[in-house]
Amino acid sequence: xxxxxxxxxxxxxxxxxxxxxxxxxxxxxxLLRGEQPEILTxxxxxxxxxxxxxxxxxxxxxxxxxxxxxxADDLAGSSSSVVWFDDILEASLREDDGSQNFLQKDxxxxxxxxKIAIVNEGAGDVVALLGLIxxxxxxxxxxxxxxERPLRFVVDSGTGTTAVGLALGAICLGLPxxxxxxxxxxxxxxxxxxxKRLISDFKRHFCSQIDSCFDEMDKGIVHWxxxxxxxxxxxxxxxxxxxxxxxxxQTGILVDPVYTLAAWEMATILREQEAEGGAMxxxxxxxxxxxxxxxxxxxxxxxxxxxxGLSKSRGS
Numbered sequence: 001x002x003x004x005x006x007x008x009x010x011x012x013x014x015x016x017x018x019x020x021x022x023x024x025x026x027x028x029x030x031l032l033r034g035e036q037p038e039i040l041t042x043x044x045x046x047x048x049x050x051x052x053x054x055x056x057x058x059x060x061x062x063x064x065x066x067x068x069x070x071x072a073d074d075l076a077g078s079s080s081s082v083v084w085f086d087d088i089l090e091a092s093l094r095e096d097d098g099s100q101n102f103l104q105k106d107x108x109x110x111x112x113x114x115k116i117a118i119v120n121e122g123a124g125d126v127v128a129l130l131g132l133i134x135x136x137x138x139x140x141x142x143x144x145x146x147x148e149r150p151l152r153f154v155v156d157s158g159t160g161t162t163a164v165g166l167a168l169g170a171i172c173l174g175l176p177x178x179x180x181x182x183x184x185x186x187x188x189x190x191x192x193x194x195x196k197r198l199i200s201d202f203k204r205h206f207c208s209q210i211d212s213c214f215d216e217m218d219k220g221i222v223h224w225x226x227x228x229x230x231x232x233x234x235x236x237x238x239x240x241x242x243x244x245x246x247x248x249x250q251t252g253i254l255v256d257p258v259y260t261l262a263a264w265e266m267a268t269i270l271r272e273q274e275a276e277g278g279a280m281x282x283x284x285x286x287x288x289x290x291x292x293x294x295x296x297x298x299x300x301x302x303x304x305x306x307x308x309g310l311s312k313s314r315g316s
Contacts, residue, residue: 046290
């Protein structure tokens, strides 16, 4: 099984693939953008524990599909076949007989005994939407968020797949929920294009199996917004590490300056805008905090300036 990650958030999904592969006796090969750190920590360290890691120069990584296919072909050699996960999914959904496992479908069949499967970055494929719809179903239970109260969800967006999946879940389940996504890695046009692609794939694959598919999907289902302080993806601005520390000490919630701090800040703004009795604002913490280890190596001065003691109001 072959997977790769663009950055921290994609690294999380990559690790989940690697762990799942290891549990099933499959060998994961993980591709990471950039240079290997001098000292392995955080996601870089854990990735090495679970799979074979290759660091890919940024210039080569820019053309993702070509880079993935090239590495997979090298790994396959003449004794293995290469297939994209999307092809396996397509073959699985075309079959009416559900008795076979999707790995037994035609797209996976080959005269060569060993197969190499390529999993795209950031869980940015339509199959990821099913897991997010399941998350929405779980959250809508009466003892959690319920189904009646209007909610405004806030999520940070790398590929944008999480935001689209949450919004689709709310539509399919008939919930009065809205999703605001803070854009981190692309323009609004790029995210809207991703949204349309995922919705189109979802309707093509699953709407025959899901009754609640509505025309409103075509009108846009996610509210895409800029982060509070826009910048090139992956960059950290002065004061943001301190802001993360303040949030952790005041609330016990750990956020990171690349991803979840942006969602936290937007959720705070929306909460102040909501009138009393209006929609409740819910931030979905999507992970990424282990990326603090890598940021501490890259932005050493920001972390060396952190206060080591708690404020007097909290006790010391």
